[in-house]
Amino acid sequence: MRYITLLFTTIFCIILPATISAEHMVTVKLVNYIGNTDELTIEVKGEFFSLDPTLHIEEGVKYTLQLKKGELYLKQEGKKKQNLHGSFVLIPNTYDRNHVIYVNERPYLGALEFVMEEKNNIRPINQLPLEDYLKGVVPFEVFSSWGLETLKAQTLAARTYAVSKLGEVINDTISYQVYGGYEWDKNTTEAVEETEGEVITFNNRLIETFYSASNGGKTENNANVWGGTAMKYFPIKDDPYDPTHPWKFSMHQNQIDYSTIDFTNPNWWDNTIEEDEEISISIKNWLNRNGYPGKIKILDIPQFELNGDKLASGRSVTGSITITFMRQLLEGLILFEQVSLQNVNLNRIRPMIGGTLFKSYLIDSLELQDSVYTMKGRGFGHGVGMSQWGAHFMGEKGRTYKEIIRFYYPGTTIMDISSKTLKLEY
Template identity: 35%
Template structure:
């Protein structure tokens, strides 16, 4: 019997490659956004990628096959893509495009929708740039910026703040996935946060018809900071300082050890006997201070910090954040002796410095902002206490959660944190998400 092959679909199937442009082609259509991937990836000269479906390398006939693992490497001033040890493409940069919208590209284990461009950053690192429709970008943002079990209105408020913020970066290519912009986790979605995005599709916060600067932080400590105070820019009427009765006032504490080196048991007439064998208790803080001293008249001197005598933060803004600070330390310099032949202990005073600089010098990573509420001191330590986490301008994420749990709608939450603004529908139609089905296998009769 002779076999007859009946083809139900065309034997040769051409993929309708999906590409994502920066701007919508028609008014009222959801735009796309391009995001530099920095936060989870870090700085790498070598990364691995794995497509869930076929991807095409733009400008070439090379395709990345579903389920295979490839590597992307820095090469001279460009980028190379490898399958195992064989280079399959090389160029200044690469853009890979999925064959169907729902395809994902895994980068070092984290999945992303949309196009992906790989560039050579400073001849050191591979920097992926992910381009995708804005609403799907937001579905990767909201679960990273808010807890999914928060009240739905808190999640909706976060969705509008994030959407409005992102829209100001649509054409700038300056947004990344870090907390300095807004955290984006790729295709790591949550059902509740995606619901918040879907139910507020296209909604934004505007002031006098223009997109508002909807900045936000984790907690303002009970007092909202103004845009003028924090950034030194023009004061925006909806980003002024005021008390926040809803923020749970997240508290923080920074402890500075006073004694850094104990000189009691040291031969002060012969510092060479012990100089290289002792170090400060807080080496990071001590090195910060010494670098500052070296830049201010102590260049080339071998210094050790003996003690921190005083730390002050003062001159608060209308938003209660300190603007100035003092730091007083005792130090020794190798081979500098006093009139008795002992190593000389001197005092270095830093008075009226920027508060942020003093915070950095004392390695104030546990100081979550400059809303300092108290400073106490005893013989062993200086204890600095404050409240809030982040810059404190605009929406407090924890405050929004409290407001929502008390029955306030997302519109009321946004009115409180951005007073005088309105909610507006920025676009009404979704960007086309094209799904392409592979051909059916031929039927054999």
């Protein structure tokens, strides 16, 4: 892997314009749209070469790349498949927008290496210049219909993060930044081009550019969410620009009335449905991941409450929840079990219910009435750093991207990596 990455860089230094340096190349594993698979389709536009001089990839021809018994094979319709004897690399003769690689019909610029991952999967690895990588990131992180100044602010957050990862192999999922390849939008492309090279720093070091969809009207400090050192550029303060995004969800205390189950019916398990299907699916997935394999039916949630004091931002920290459930191990073998989390951090409970319902820790109330829990809150996400919706409304009010950055990351400085020497670690 490291050899190929270095080779990519050497080749790109030859074929790319002199204004792009090897330091500004991004290497991305393609996971989000590929998943885990032993077969991919590949097609190229423009002329590409590989590291195998006997292999010629024709423009406009669809190929199938297969992994069988630990070997990669390339197949063209009507022709005999070819054993690639290792990884497979495709590099454009010239780096430009007329040289594109389509993987499962999704377009990518730059070079691609296809490697075997965990003996069962083909993993494409894309390498391309930083600025073009960002053009494939920003439209997937924010609404491209928003104003240009908001898009520029999002671009600086994305670029700062990407620069901090230079030299690493990242992926295209939310674990890093969502990257959609060469599916650009003209508005976000303009935002990237007009801020080329600009990153956010504090004391001449790159910052951690955290952001969330909505902070609910109050920003949060990083230490309150993830621990560690509290950063000065993440203060707790009111945000008059964030639209607060109030939310609520309800959850029945009793999910299945055990007394009504007809155990004489051979289909009783499939016919037994929980009151809150979406929440139950989330809880069952959590239980499966945390030591309870097998099919599960949620019976009751006898306890769900908040505990302890709130943070200075008004966010709740700890809570308790108890789940009783049936678990089917083998046909006819049913276990009755209970999981209880007492006075734990809410970041252990929220994934059980699901972040699309339990949207933040800025909780206004949690009540139990007529055997139904109702939680109300504000915001969507952790609340640290920039609120994307707040940035949108700042832009709508005529604020520039530099003013947006100053508001959400106070005390920071915007610097140009093309003219400044920065430390690339946090």
